[in-house]
Amino acid sequence: MVAPKRLSKEGVPAALKKAERYRFLNEPWQAESICRDVLETEPDNAEATVLLLLAITDQFDHEPHTDVACAQALLPRLAGDYQRAYYAGIICERWAGRLLHLGAPGAGPIAYEWLRRAMARYEEAERLRAPGDDDAILRWNTCARLIERNPHARPAPDEPEAPIELE
Numbered sequence: 001m002v003a004p005k006r007l008s009k010e011g012v013p014a015a016l017k018k019a020e021r022y023r024f025l026n027e028p029w030q031a032e033s034i035c036r037d038v039l040e041t042e043p044d045n046a047e048a049t050v051l052l053l054l055a056i057t058d059q060f061d062h063e064p065h066t067d068v069a070c071a072q073a074l075l076p077r078l079a080g081d082y083q084r085a086y087y088a089g090i091i092c093e094r095w096a097g098r099l100l101h102l103g104a105p106g107a108g109p110i111a112y113e114w115l116r117r118a119m120a121r122y123e124e125a126e127r128l129r130a131p132g133d134d135d136a137i138l139r140w141n142t143c144a145r146l147i148e149r150n151p152h153a154r155p156a157p158d159e160p161e162a163p164i165e166l167e
Helices: 009-024 028-043 047-059 070-073 080-101 107-128 135-149
Strands: none
Touching: 009 028, 009 047, 028 080, 047 070, 047 080, 070 080, 080 107, 080 135, 107 135
């Protein structure tokens, strides 16, 4: 086994910029690796934790081995109730997207439940947000529109469909 080399503290800011760049280049595995390196050097680095969570969720559609629990395990490391609620919503929303993208039989109702979980997390974040921070509202609306537009994103036949009201 080959052990990764450790980053210097001075190299952390540049490494975080690279991780963000790799996310934008649609190379989330590379971004994940860099974030893990940063967190080895600075375990409490909030930016690296958020970038790692996003890099993991970026892989939901492309990497079959990526697990939702891996992203969820990062939530307790986030600072503040708002961030934990907001990013829990991101995880749920992206996992639902993966399920819809895979299109396996029966995935629609499961994806619907994940979208509703995401919306509940976004509503929690909305209550905790700073004035003018409408990110949770934008994400909630995206989930609502995804449900409206996707005929497979419906509750299981034995469950009533909850009304979705766009704000």
